[in-house]
Amino acid sequence: MKLIINHLTKSFEEKIVLNDINFTFKQGKIYGLLGRNGSGKTTFFNCLDQDIPFDEGTFNLIKDNETNTLQLTDIGYVLSTPNVPEFLTAREFLKFFLDINEDKLKEKKTIDEYFDFIHIAEEDRDKLLKDYSYGMKNKMQMLVNIIANPNVLLLDEPLTSLDVVVAEEMKEMLKSIKKDHIIIFSTHIMELALSLCDEIVILNNGKLEEIDRKNLTDQAMKDKIIKALTEEK
Amino acid sequence: MFSCFLKSFKLKTTYRVNTFIYSVKQLPIIKSLLKNTLYSNKPLKVLGLIFSIILELIDTFLGKFLYVFLIIFSLASIYEGESSNSVFIHIFIFLTIAGSFMNTYMFNPTKDKYYAMFSLRMDAKLYTLTNYYYTILKVIVGFLPFTIIFGLMSHVPLIICLIIPFFVAATKIIVASYLLKQYEKKDQITDENHPLKGMWILTGILLALAFALPYFHLTIPLIPSLIFMIITIIFSLTRLSYLNNFNKYKEIYKIILTEGNMNLASYKTNNTNIQKKQIEKQINIKDNVTSNKHGYAYFNDLFVKRHSKILLSSAKKVTVFALIAIIVCIIIIKALPPLALEINNWLLVMLPYFVFIMYLINRGQVVSQAMFMNCDHSMLTYGFYREPKVILNLFRERLKSVIIINLLPATIIGLGLTLILFVSGGTDNILEYPLLFISIIAMSIFFSVHHLVMYYLLQPYNVNSEMKSSTYQVVNFLTYLACYWMIELQIPIFSFGLMTIIFSILYCLISLILIYKLAPKTFKLRV
């Protein structure tokens, strides 16, 4: 499975944020998207998720040798700020989600099994989501996106607010599902990118650039990334 | 202090100018002509300053003029036979006391306060006191010309005309210091837009005293009034030091400004706390509210139940109120036969009037707002929630419950009106009874459909709950105007009822078709 991005261009008024991006993401890999504040990472995800109109560009998904344009249902998108319906309890939210996706989900688990999976404690499961902490909301958001089992999973700085234990669990979980998915992951934490991601992609001056990692020590890799990020046009 | 004042005035100006540019930029056609660079346009800033000063002047004088002229002077002159000067002062004194609780300035949650004290971290005490004294000054300066003009016209002695503005300022100061003291004692403070129940009662009594006593020829004579005002002013001077020495302004504003009282829709809510409070206020968690439904119905059911405060309970209140009004009306008809004929004549041609009433009592707009703020706002960030199938299924569930909620009062009003028509003398055309009832029901359904459809077609908010399209507001305003205009019309029940029913049916059909065609595209977060 491959995600092919052709000529993606997006500008806000005069400011060109994404400039004619051509890139191919492949199945089975976790891509770490690095970029400075305001470089356009969130904008890039929003374009893929078709949340915002863009000037030009097409997205194709090649699966089983069939090429299709990327559909809404192909994408799971975990936003950097978690959004959950505050008037529901975590259990009710999951139930609703499972109810309406009944026919789509392949391997079904019970609600409690899902909670166990992301380590939400028993006593929290029937609490209203408005009383959840930031990190807990983040987990719920990630869980729903993962259950939906989309082909492409976009994560915008997802692990930043999770505690170390949960972050480690999430990393393991992403690794465990990566073989069937294309996972693109934006972050500002270089250690995280280096330890979790198979490929490092840099967004700078509106272009995506893959940083070749072969035979480089972590430190050398870091230097290379910093250099690439500070490059002017 | 003066530099603090300048700073806060500049802030207010910037805020006003940017809000102005922002709202102009939201208009459909102009949007594409204007660029973001507008915010840093120099001449525009100067224009903004002038604009702001003019607003300030209007704020100082216009309100006071209208208040003194319309509420005090004109009403005081209604009481014939009384010496007009004592009525003028009498009403003024009671209204001032009522107003000092309802309009404190200090406890009014406004955005400029929030920006100054929390976003820019200006010294809360200095900022509050500076602006408070400025407002008090505006009260005195603003009132003075009008108390003199209208006071003299009511034959009030000049000395009292001169003292009244200071009296107004004094009561405000006393009330403010009283409320601050309450906070120190009880740790309790409410912003003035959500007064406690007791306040309403107090205000009601004061209003009654202001306007009812003169009716019974009871007014406070001139000399005692004068003495009372002077004592108040002197007492307020002693309270000034309390205001100056009070040190917990920041604490108070933390409570007032985070209560989520500032209009959320046009407000940048990076501050999750504010948003949270706002939402918490509307969600009522009666324990063990659950639902045994499934899927979309389950989701919608829980939404409706958890928001019963703004949905069901308010519909019930309207129903009870309507019921009482209808019963009173029937009693009047039975007790005073001459009135019956008039009511009957009125009712036969006044169906258009009820369009406006039905518009006012329809909860559709509030409901769709709550749907966005507390539900869709977060749910729309999920891809699955934006699938056409989900959008349409949920729309159907929502439409059902909005219609049902609104039908409760509508049925009572429809039956009530039919009954009133019957007991007040009836009509020659027997068909008018069912027409009257059905057209009220049709209006109710029409508004329910209308509000929800507009919300789904024009969903105007972005992920931060900021209004990103003014089309929605324009449509709402036009709806209001259209309904308001109906008040003027007098059309017999038969023709108007028939028109209403046909129109409602057509409108609902067309808009539902539109929803099925368009909503999957239009119902999403704006950017």
Ligand SMILES: Nc1ncnc2c1ncn2[C@@H]1O[C@H](COP(=O)(O)OP(=O)(O)OP(=O)(O)O)[C@@H](O)[C@H]1O
């Ligand atoms: N709605 C908008 N209107 C105008 N400009 C915008 C808008 N949204 C984003 N931008 C601009 O696009 C650029 C990219 O923003 P984006 O949010 O994609 O950056 P980012 O890489 O996600 O940054 P961060 O690391 O801080 O999250 C920024 O310069 C921003 O100012």
Ligand SMILES: [Mg+2]
């Ligand atoms: Mg971002």
